[in-house]
Amino acid sequence: MTRVISDMSMSLDGFVTGPDDSRENPFGTGAEGLHDWIFKDSTDEDAAILDEAVAHCGALVMGRRSFEKNEGDGGWGDGGPVGDTPVFVVTHHAPTRRYPSVFTFVTDGVESAIRQARAAAGDKDVGLHGATTAQQALNLGLLDEIQVHVVPVLLGGGTRLFDHLGGPVTLRRRRVVATPAATHLRFDVVR
């Protein structure tokens, strides 16, 4: 059964980017290390967690800002961030430029994007990328799981993963995997 999962790297003080993130400085100041568990410090356990997420991901939802930041200077080339996995980009205005066919631009909100992503994902999961997307899904009651890769740094500023939430949300921890570069925590959202 398809589950909707937010999967993000986060500093211990809750930031997914450092201050002043932009297309030119996609991680924000001081936050390059948030993804060391994927790249330079990756262990077999880290790699297994990433591989699992990719293997289970049937569709992605992201905001326009994440889409633009992840495109970088090189453009998207032939595919999306996860090969030919469909990506639904929530945006106020669909771009006029052409993008690879894995991208669908959704102009009627995150609820619609998640619905379309569920349909595209088949038996696999829907992955949410970006803080705003996760927050909106939580507030709409559409989020099933939260995976956070807690990185041992305090950034002191930037974009918070958990912000603008409504009242308390109870979680149930499913898994803890501790590697040198991150503490990988996975929670069910209890409804």
Add this chain to the structure above:
Amino acid sequence: MTRVISDMSMSLDGFVTGPDDSRENPFGTGAEGLHDWIFKDSTDEDAAILDEAVAHCGALVMGRRSFEKNEGDGGWGDGGPVGDTPVFVVTHHAPTRRYPSVFTFVTDGVESAIRQARAAAGDKDVGLHGATTAQQALNLGLLDEIQVHVVPVLLGGGTRLFDHLGGPVTLRRRRVVATPAATHLRFDVVR
């Protein structure tokens, strides 16, 4: 050698109290569960972590607000929050009421309180209680360790443990202990 340690329970979204905390509502709304690992859901592993902290604590530093909230309606009785362990309370104005002799009121700031607490702690550690105290110690370069008990809940508001910090601070994880009610994480502050 004495180490200065912040030790707090925190929601996954970084709050040490829920919204609207006060003397009458010390945990804040929705945040009663932040301390379930100490009380109703405590396992042997949780108890060992608490016992270790108490055994190593030679002195405590807290702010006036934590002091007043922890006093509650019943008053402090004969001792402080950790029996006869000295407690240094950072405040703008020393109270005129008498309090148990474990309490020393410090009116010249957190740096002075930590210095006095180090002297009182002997070979043991100095524990910091409260978000403001921890933040000030971090910004002054006086914090050696951070212990956080991450509780599986999103509070959506309240007092953040990590706020008002300066630039990035690198941490090194020392320990992870996962119990049903909390993920106990302990970090060195890297200077």
